[in-house]
Amino acid sequence: MKICIVGAGPAGSYAALLLAKQGHKVDVFEEHPEIGLPIQCTGIVTKALFELIEKDDYILQTMNAIKINAPNHTVEMPLHEYIICRHKFDQHLAKKAQSAGATYHVEHRFVRTEDNKAVFRHKGEETSQVYDILIGADGPSSEVAKTAGLLTKQPVWVGVQATIEGKWDPHMFETWFGSAAAPGFFAWSVPESPTVSRVGVAGTHKPRMFFDKISKNMGKVKDMQGGPIPIYQKRAVHKDNVYLVGDAAGLVKATTGGGIITGMLSAKALATALLKQEPYEKHLKGLRKELRIHSLLRWLLNRFSDKDYDRLVRLMQNTKVKKILYEHPREFPSKFLTKLLLAEPRFILFTKVLFQRKFAAQSMPSSA
Numbered sequence: 001m002k003i004c005i006v007g008a009g010p011a012g013s014y015a016a017l018l019l020a021k022q023g024h025k026v027d028v029f030e031e032h033p034e035i036g037l038p039i040q041c042t043g044i045v046t047k048a049l050f051e052l053i054e055k056d057d058y059i060l061q062t063m064n065a066i067k068i069n070a071p072n073h074t075v076e077m078p079l080h081e082y083i084i085c086r087h088k089f090d091q092h093l094a095k096k097a098q099s100a101g102a103t104y105h106v107e108h109r110f111v112r113t114e115d116n117k118a119v120f121r122h123k124g125e126e127t128s129q130v131y132d133i134l135i136g137a138d139g140p141s142s143e144v145a146k147t148a149g150l151l152t153k154q155p156v157w158v159g160v161q162a163t164i165e166g167k168w169d170p171h172m173f174e175t176w177f178g179s180a181a182a183p184g185f186f187a188w189s190v191p192e193s194p195t196v197s198r199v200g201v202a203g204t205h206k207p208r209m210f211f212d213k214i215s216k217n218m219g220k221v222k223d224m225q226g227g228p229i230p231i232y233q234k235r236a237v238h239k240d241n242v243y244l245v246g247d248a249a250g251l252v253k254a255t256t257g258g259g260i261i262t263g264m265l266s267a268k269a270l271a272t273a274l275l276k277q278e279p280y281e282k283h284l285k286g287l288r289k290e291l292r293i294h295s296l297l298r299w300l301l302n303r304f305s306d307k308d309y310d311r312l313v314r315l316m317q318n319t320k321v322k323k324i325l326y327e328h329p330r331e332f333p334s335k336f337l338t339k340l341l342l343a344e345p346r347f348i349l350f351t352k353v354l355f356q357r358k359f360a361a362q363s364m365p366s367s368a
């Protein structure tokens, strides 16, 4: 089959790699001149990544601890995660896909479809590509989704991030929760070296203002980046011979805004569905289940007061809780939520916030 993929981010290139390996004729179109640039991502990933792709020199740093700051309490927990260079990582995936037979076309911006042709703008001219299958891997504002009528109004956070020169413990990342730091989400500092950290804030409410506040005394701000983060909610990701993967399909964890691994998992689901000639939704089911749990947790967190965050952080001091969170990558909460509740039954008390705050004002998310 002739497969045309729009977008050479992790979801697009991983789909290209898997589909080229299946023997399809795969063409990937990327609007930017260089794959992986510009970077709009912190690049923190769990070990779940290496179930999909091998480790390589795209790993910048290994984290072995996290410090979680609530307004008045702090917890430090062991963890084993990785900071990747998105430029190198996206290049790595693209090279692998090319070795498997995929062809890449940079500086090609997808604009529309005409029958079974995808039309691109390339250096001021229009060019087209015939396809049997079109895959939209073109990020949160997907033109492919728009063209296919698959772009629904989805809530988004805006992430604002910069690299900051200062002094950092290079193996520990830090997060801040609560109304003063980042209402409705969190702020983070993720060191890529002892002297440079990726500091950011995301949310729906003035993230730039909160970024300025948190970064004020941290050091010299360099390289501002930012971008939209779609918040998962169930929506159609397939119509006729058009499929969406990654951020284009809105498949991002609502707890953390992480979408690299979930995007690649959606690419894997699509490649398997095409191989077996089965519905894409059938193979997305497992991922959707995990993303629904993330949405429910986010829905709960959005009702937390500062005192609730303090209480949560105090309960996380429990050694058994720390061990469970250390062992399980957060992509798959269905595998550890029950264990957490058994280890610390008082977590269940947080469900009472559902009845205390905003309950009448906000309905359940459609994804939940």
Ligand SMILES: Cc1cc2nc3c(=O)[nH]c(=O)nc-3n(C[C@H](O)[C@H](O)[C@H](O)COP(=O)(O)OP(=O)(O)OC[C@H]3O[C@@H](n4cnc5c(N)ncnc54)[C@H](O)[C@@H]3O)c2cc1C
Pocket: 006, 007, 008, 009, 010, 011, 012, 029, 030, 031, 032, 036, 040, 041, 042, 043, 044, 045, 108, 109, 110, 111, 137, 138, 139, 140, 142, 143, 159, 160, 161, 200, 225, 226, 227, 228, 229, 245, 246, 247, 248, 252, 257, 258, 259, 260, 261, 263
């Ligand atoms: C500030 C910030 C920090 C983040 N930090 C993390 C993190 O630490 N960990 C994590 O897991 N996730 C993080 N994310 C989310 C993560 O970046 C995305 O979920 C991930 O990049 C999605 O991959 P993708 O391949 O679906 O889309 P993208 O990486 O967005 O790739 C889409 C590609 O399509 C191209 N494109 C777009 N439109 C067109 C077009 N019309 N024609 C041709 N090409 C096009 C783009 O240039 C791009 O290369 C963060 C996001 C932000 C904004």
